[in-house]
Amino acid sequence: MDSKTWWGRHSTQLERVDYWQIGPLRLWVHPLPYRMCLTWIQQGDWLNPHVRTGPGEKTEPPPLASKTVTCAYGHGTKDDIVFSPALPDRASIVRLNSQLNVLPGEEVTLFILTPLFLRIEQADPSKLLHEIPIYRSSDTWFGPMDSTGSLGYASPSRAYLELKDVPLRPHSAITSITIRNLGGTPLHLDRINVPSTRLSLFYSQTSGFWTDRLALERRDDDEMAHLRLDKQPPPEAGPTQFISGPRSAEDDGIPAIRAFSRIFNHAKETVG
Amino acid sequence: MKEFLHDIGSIVTKQHVFNFVSATIILIVGVYLSRLTERPINRLSQLDSNQRMLFSKIARYGVITLAAAAALSQLGFDLKVVLGAAGVLTVAIGFAAQTSGSNLISGIFLMVERPFVTGDTVQVGDVTGVVMTIDLLSTKLRTPNNLMVRIPNETMVKSNIVNFTYFPIRRIEITVGVGYGSDLAQVESILREAANAHPLCLDEPEPEFLFQGFGDSSINVQLNVWTLINNVLIVKNEVYTDIKARFGTAGIEIPFPTRTILLPEATPAAEQIQA
Numbered sequence: 358m359d360s361k362t363w364w365g366r367h368s369t370q371l372e373r374v375d376y377w378q379i380g381p382l383r384l385w386v387h388p389l390p391y392r393m394c395l396t397w398i399q400q401g402d403w404l405n406p407h408v409r410t411g412p413g414e415k416t417e418p419p420p421l422a423s424k425t426v427t428c429a430y431g432h433g434t435k436d437d438i439v440f441s442p443a444l445p446d447r448a449s450i451v452r453l454n455s456q457l458n459v460l461p462g463e464e465v466t467l468f469i470l471t472p473l474f475l476r477i478e479q480a481d482p483s484k485l486l487h488e489i490p491i492y493r494s495s496d497t498w499f500g501p502m503d504s505t506g507s508l509g510y511a512s513p514s515r516a517y518l519e520l521k522d523v524p525l526r527p528h529s530a531i532t533s534i535t536i537r538n539l540g541g542t543p544l545h546l547d548r549i550n551v552p553s554t555r556l557s558l559f560y561s562q563t564s565g566f567w568t569d570r571l572a573l574e575r576r577d578d579d580e581m582a583h584l585r586l587d588k589q590p591p592p593e594a595g596p597t598q599f600i601s602g603p604r605s606a607e608d609d610g611i612p613a614i615r616a617f618s619r620i621f622n623h624a625k626e627t628v629g
Numbered sequence: 630m631k632e633f634l635h636d637i638g639s640i641v642t643k644q645h646v647f648n649f650v651s652a653t654i655i656l657i658v659g660v661y662l663s664r665l666t667e668r669p670i671n672r673l674s675q676l677d678s679n680q681r682m683l684f685s686k687i688a689r690y691g692v693i694t695l696a697a698a699a700a701l702s703q704l705g706f707d708l709k710v711v712l713g714a715a716g717v718l719t720v721a722i723g724f725a726a727q728t729s730g731s732n733l734i735s736g737i738f739l740m741v742e743r744p745f746v747t748g749d750t751v752q753v754g755d756v757t758g759v760v761m762t763i764d765l766l767s768t769k770l771r772t773p774n775n776l777m778v779r780i781p782n783e784t785m786v787k788s789n790i791v792n793f794t795y796f797p798i799r800r801i802e803i804t805v806g807v808g809y810g811s812d813l814a815q816v817e818s819i820l821r822e823a824a825n826a827h828p829l830c831l832d833e834p835e836p837e838f839l840f841q842g843f844g845d846s847s848i849n850v851q852l853n854v855w856t857l858i859n860n861v862l863i864v865k866n867e868v869y870t871d872i873k874a875r876f877g878t879a880g881i882e883i884p885f886p887t888r889t890i891l892l893p894e895a896t897p898a899a900e901q902i903q904a
């Protein structure tokens with residue numbers, strides 16, 4: 358198997374512990390009669406490119422801090438499991454290193470990496486056993502601190518202005534976001550909400566995973582921008598293979614961009 | 630016996646029987662209609678369970694009251710007299726049940742104002758617990774040690790209520806004392822690392838480091854972190870534990886209270902110690 362293609366169908370053997378490493382995720386798969394034990398831990402740098410797949414060398418036991426889930430089978434033992442990549446189950450909030458100003462009438466394209474989730478499925482019949490984030494990003498809050506805000510993942514990625522600077526990883530997907538400022542004043546950006554649950558996932562042999570292209574247009578001089586999904590990866594991805602559709606087709610009502618961080622600054626003044 | 634039946638027959642006319650049957654039918658239809666009124670109210674998704682209960686009861690008893698009035702009228706009672714008597718009775722009951730009335734009105738206010746709903750964690754006075762039910766007369770809380778506390782609604786309306794679960798996220802204040810010899814920049818860095826390392830600590834709003842002052846035996850600092858309300862306890866426990874481990878690794882002391890007593894050499898106590 359190519360070191361990048363960790364996903365796909367894998368054979369397991371009863372009572373044998375198989376070990377995988379996909380970037381920061383270490384996973385032990387232990388099939389037992391009528392059940393499957395999955396043990397994992399996410400450690401280290403999220404950009405860790407190392408991929409080690411399947412059975413082979415003897416491996417050390419999982420550390421104490423690992424998490425374990427046992428999936429019960431109703432009927433006997435299943436031999437094969439299927440690993441598949443998935444986009445996160447919540448939006449990812451990317452904080453820009455420094456405020457980005459998009460001047461009136463201008464546009465900019467940003468590339469953002471999103472750590473993927475690993476879906477572990479029983480092969481025949483196909484049933485989801487468990488879903489594990491390959492890198493556990495911190496939680497973050499996007500929006501005002503009342504019920505109108507929403508919980509997301511704080512993306513460990515930064516926003517790249519050029520594709521050549523993006524560190525390609527076999528466990529992350531690239532999202533291309535084009536921001537157009539059609540307003541009359543500069544658009545100031547300090548964080549971007551990538552609505553991962555509404556994006557499809559694609560795979561390119563040359564550059565790995567990609568999501569739908571996003572376009573953000575600021576039409577008036579308001580602080581919010583309007584989000585548009587292109588339903589396909591950008592041309593930079595080259596020929597791609599469709600992997601999975603969006604988790605949720607619904608518009609979750611999250612504004613795509615919040616300019617400045619006024620809301621939280623205000624909140625700090627009132628509760629601090 | 631025949632005479633008795635004859636007397637009854639002369640008193641109870643066909644009209645009386647007709648009125649009685651009509652009144653009974655009115656009452657039965659009224660009770661049936663009162664039940665029907667509950668259904669559309671219970672389907673209103675804009676209302677929570679307590680409000681649905683309140684409005685359905687108001688509607689049900691309102692219909693029953695109207696049906697009873699119509700039945701009495703059918704039987705030939707003068708409603709003015711009945712209402713007058715009911716007014717006097719209401720005043721009497723009102724005096725006798727002032728507390729209950731106050732709780733009832735307070736309960737209605739609570740259901741309309743909705744400072745909390747069933748399932749919220751609230752603090753009322755010195756009682757903290759999860760709201761089990763909001764009834765017309767009282768609110769019942771379940772405390773963390775699994776006790777049921779019944780608080781009259783009048784008390785709820787008069788008291789300051791802290792609702793811990795009104796907003797989805799909450800700030801946790803982690804106070805730490807470090808030795809006077811500690812490097813505060815290093816302390817701040819370690820505290821921020823502990824917050825950033827915990828995936829349930831929110832990245833935004835950002836963790837805050839606050840200098841709290843010079844204590845008797847330590848420099849007191851505070852780390853404010855935000856998390857979802859469901860994660861408050863786990864984050865508090867794990868961040869404190871992590872901070873202790875990180876301070877231990879970095880050699881930062883968390884001092885316990887110490888007191889230095891300086892004795893002048895000439896005092897008897899000093900001489901005694903020297904001896």
